[in-house]
Amino acid sequence: MVFSLSTRLLNITVASLCKARQLQRAETALVDAIRLGVFPDVVTYNTLVDGYCRFVSLDTGYSVVSRMCQAGIRPNAVTFNSLMAGATRRHLLSRALDLFEEMLQYGISPDLWSYNNLMHCLFKLGRPDEAYRVFHDIIVNDLSPCGATCNIMINGLCKNGYSSNALMLFRNLQRYGFVPGVVTYNVLISGLCKARRLKAASRLLQELAESGQAPNAATYTTIMKSFFRFKKFEEGLEIFALMRSKGFTFDGFAYCTVTGALVKRGRLEEANELMDEMVRDGIQLDVVSYNTKINLRCKEGKFEDAYQLLDELEKGGLECDVYTHSIIVDGLCKADDMEGALRHLKYMNSLGFKSTLVALNCIINGLGKAGDIDRALMLFESMETRDDFTYASLVHNLCKARRYRHASKILLLWLNSGLKVLRSCQRAVLAGLHDSGFKRDAKKLKLKIWKARMLRC
Numbered sequence: 164m165v166f167s168l169s170t171r172l173l174n175i176t177v178a179s180l181c182k183a184r185q186l187q188r189a190e191t192a193l194v195d196a197i198r199l200g201v202f203p204d205v206v207t208y209n210t211l212v213d214g215y216c217r218f219v220s221l222d223t224g225y226s227v228v229s230r231m232c233q234a235g236i237r238p239n240a241v242t243f244n245s246l247m248a249g250a251t252r253r254h255l256l257s258r259a260l261d262l263f264e265e266m267l268q269y270g271i272s273p274d275l276w277s278y279n280n281l282m283h284c285l286f287k288l289g290r291p292d293e294a295y296r297v298f299h300d301i302i303v304n305d306l307s308p309c310g311a312t313c314n315i316m317i318n319g320l321c322k323n324g325y326s327s328n329a330l331m332l333f334r335n336l337q338r339y340g341f342v343p344g345v346v347t348y349n350v351l352i353s354g355l356c357k358a359r360r361l362k363a364a365s366r367l368l369q370e371l372a373e374s375g376q377a378p379n380a381a382t383y384t385t386i387m388k389s390f391f392r393f394k395k396f397e398e399g400l401e402i403f404a405l406m407r408s409k410g411f412t413f414d415g416f417a418y419c420t421v422t423g424a425l426v427k428r429g430r431l432e433e434a435n436e437l438m439d440e441m442v443r444d445g446i447q448l449d450v451v452s453y454n455t456k457i458n459l460r461c462k463e464g465k466f467e468d469a470y471q472l473l474d475e476l477e478k479g480g481l482e483c484d485v486y487t488h489s490i491i492v493d494g495l496c497k498a499d500d501m502e503g504a505l506r507h508l509k510y511m512n513s514l515g516f517k518s519t520l521v522a523l524n525c526i527i528n529g530l531g532k533a534g535d536i537d538r539a540l541m542l543f544e545s546m547e548t549r550d551d552f553t554y555a556s557l558v559h560n561l562c563k564a565r566r567y568r569h570a571s572k573i574l575l576l577w578l579n580s581g582l583k584v585l586r587s588c589q590r591a592v593l594a595g596l597h598d599s600g601f602k603r604d605a606k607k608l609k610l611k612i613w614k615a616r617m618l619r620c
Contacts, residue, residue, distance in 0.1 A: 168196065168199055168200075168201045169201065170201060170202065170203065170204050170206075170207070172201075173192065173193070173196045173201055173203060173207060174203075174204070174206050174207050174210065176189075176192050177189045177192055177193060177203075177207055177210050177211065178210050180192060181210055181211065181213070181214030181218075182214075184214075184218045186211075186214055186215060186218065186219060189210075189211065189214065190211075193207065193211075203234070203236070204236065205231070205236050205237070205238070205239055205241075205242070208227055208230070208231045208234075208236060208238075208242070209238075209239070209241045209242050209245060211224075211227050212224045212225075212227045212228065212242055212245045212246060213245040213248075213249075215227060215249075216245055216246060216248065216249025216250075216252075217249065217252075220253075221246065221249045221250055221253055221255060221258065224245065224246060224249055225246060228242060228246075237269075238269065238271070239271060240266070240271055240272065240273060240274045240276075240277055241274075243262055243263070243265070243266040243269075243271065243277065244274070244276045244277055244280060246262050247259045247262050247263060247277070247280040247281070247284070248280055250262060250284075251280060251283055251284055251287070254287075256284045256287050256288050257288075259280065259281075259284045260281070260284055260285075263277065263280075263281050274306070275301065275306045275307075275308070275309060275312065278297055278298075278300065278301050278306065278312070279311055279312055279315055281294075281297050282294045282297045282298060282312075282315050282316065282319065283315050283319070285297065285319075286315070286318075286319030286320075286322065286323060287319075289323060291319060291320060291323040291325060294316070294319055295316075298312070298316055308336075308341075310343075310344055310346065310347060313332075313333075313336055313341060313343070313347055314346060314347055314350050316329075316332060317329045317332060317333060317347065317350050317351050317354065318350045318354065320332065320354070321350070321351070321353070321354025321355070321357065321358070322354070324358075326354050326355055326357075326358040326360060329351060329354055330351065330355070330363065333347075333351055344376065345371065345376055345377075345378065345379055345382065348367060348368075348370075348371045348376075348378070348382065349379075349381050349382050349385065351367060352364045352367050352368060352382060352385055352386060353385050355367070356385055356386060356388075356389035357389075359393060361386070361389055361390060361393065361395065361398075364385075364386055364389070365386065368382060368383075368386060380406070380411050380412075383402055383405065383406045383411065384406075384417060386402055387399045387402040387403055387406070387417075387420075387421075388420060390402065391420060391421075391423070391424045396424045396427060396428050397428075399421075399424055400421070400424060400425070400428075403421050412444075413441075413444075414446070415441065415446045415447070415448070415449060415451065415452050416451065418437060418438070418440075418441040418446065418452075418455075419451050419452055419454075419455040421437060422434045422437050422438055422455050422459065423455060423458070425437065426458060426459055426462055431459065431462060431463055434459050435459065438452075438455065438456055438459065448479075449481065450476070450481055450482070450483065450484060450487065453472055453473075453475075453476045453481065453483070453487065454484075454486060454487050454490060456472055457469045457472050457473065457487060457490050457491065458490045458494070460472065460494075461490060461491060461493070461494025461495075461497075461498075462494065464498055466491070466494065466495065466498070466500075466503075469491055469494065470491075473487065473491070485511070485516045485518060485519065485521070485522070486521070488507065488510075488511045488514075488516070488519075488522060489519075489521040489522040489525065491507055492504045492507050492508060492511075492522040492525050492526065493521075493522075493525040495507060496525045496526060496528065496529030497529070499529075499533065501526070501529055501530060501533055501535070504525070504526050504529060505526065507522075508522055508523070508526060518548065520546075520548055520549075520550060520553075523542065523546055523553070524550070524552045524553050524556065526539075526542060527539045527542055527543060527553060527556055527557055528552075528556040528560070530542070531556060531557065531559070531560025531561075531563070531564075532560065534564070536560060536561060536564050536566065539557060539560065540557070540569075543557055543573075549580065549582075550582065551582050551583065551585070554573060554574075554576070554577040554580070554582070554584075554588075555585055555588055557573050558570050558573050558574055558577070558588045558591070558592060559588065559591070561573065562591045562592060562595050565595070565599065567592060567595035567596045567599055567601065567604075568596070568601060568604060570591075570592045570595065571592050571596060571604060571608050574588065574589065574592050574608070575608070575611060578611065578612065578615040579615075584612075584615075589612060592608065593605050593608060593609060596608065
């Protein structure tokens with residue numbers, strides 16, 4: 164069988180090579196075709212523009228446009244859509260807007276994907292009002308919005324803090340005959356979850372199931388993780404049980420997330436069963452998985468098992484992080500083994516960890532709860548870095564020990580650090596000073612708190 168050379172065959176060849184990231188061979192094929200009398204068309208050049216924008220750089224893709232013009236081929240909307248998409252992928256959002264303007268200067272009418280790219284850029288730049296006007300232009304120009312258009316609008320509104328507007332747009336689109344797919348539902352559910360509107364997200368999940376479309380793992384996982392994030396553990400565990408009943412598989416992160424929730428609810432036996440199930444499913448343990456298992460053993464008071472897991476982690480070629488050791492320190496503190504916690508902190512320092520702030524905070528809090536305030540203060544003085552929790556736990560424990568004057572000094576250090584001071588700590592120290600007869604100290608502290616607020620304004 165003899166194949167005749169044609170532009171269509173050239174386009175197929177160039178597209179295949181570009182897809183395989185072999186741009187230089189695509190250029191060679193183009194040169195060879197021209198020598199044989201087969202000339203490229205706008206599709207050929209558009210394929211090169213897209214390939215260069217995806218795999219090389221935006222400037223290289225843009226350089227193809229001048230070659231097109233020299234060859235007497237006029238760029239079209241697809242050319243500029245590829246360039247705009249390339250600029251957006253590289254976070255060159257202002258450049259993408261400039262390319263849209265350049266397309267108009269060429270006298271090229273934007274198509275639906277041109278508007279989609281433009282909306283995406285405007286949302287990323289935090290200009291939702293302008294993006295909405297572009298959506299209005301789509302309607303005015305008799306372009307039918309596709310699923311991607313609606314997803315861009317809903318996602319952009321949610322990410323810019325307008326989840327209510329996103330939900331209203333979704334309902335309006337449905338009234339005009341738009342049938343949302345699973346991806347659209349997932350985008351909106353994710354946006355509502357991030358806005359803490361879990362009830363609305365749950366209603367959408369039920370609506371999706373009743374529409375005859377099957378929610379996928381991403382749908383359920385998004386809601387489940389949000390329930391856990393906002394301390395609604397029982398609701399999150401119900402979603403997990405529902406996923407299991409529907410036969411969904413889980414990755415290691417999902418198993419660890421659910422195990423962590425079970426541990427927080429004190430359901431240690433179920434947490435152990437779940438971790439065993441993860442191993443049976445053949446999921447390879449990573450640092451996050453080991454951290455979860457170590458945390459579980461510490462909660463059970465099985466510190467020998469926790470240390471064995473630490474050895475297993477290191478022997479398996481994994482590198483434990485500062486969080487791994489902080490879990491053990493926290494577990495020892497909660498088991499009232501302060502000497503063991505201090506020994507492990509010394510071990511952490513010997514390993515050369517740059518920051519042991521979390522572990523130090525656990526020990527300061529543990530010493531305070533154990534009534535060893537002076538030791539906690541000594542450790543506090545030795546710290547180079549402190550955060551809100553450092554100050555809050557120390558102030559709280561000083562107040563608990565009725566050492567209000569010392570608590571007021573720590574509170575002033577907190578105010579001067581530039582960190583946000585908890586109102587509850589301010590009230591506790593002021594009330595303690597006042598009730599203990601240090602009314603003048605309370606007035607002075609109140610004035611200093613007021614001055615600190617004024618300076619921040």
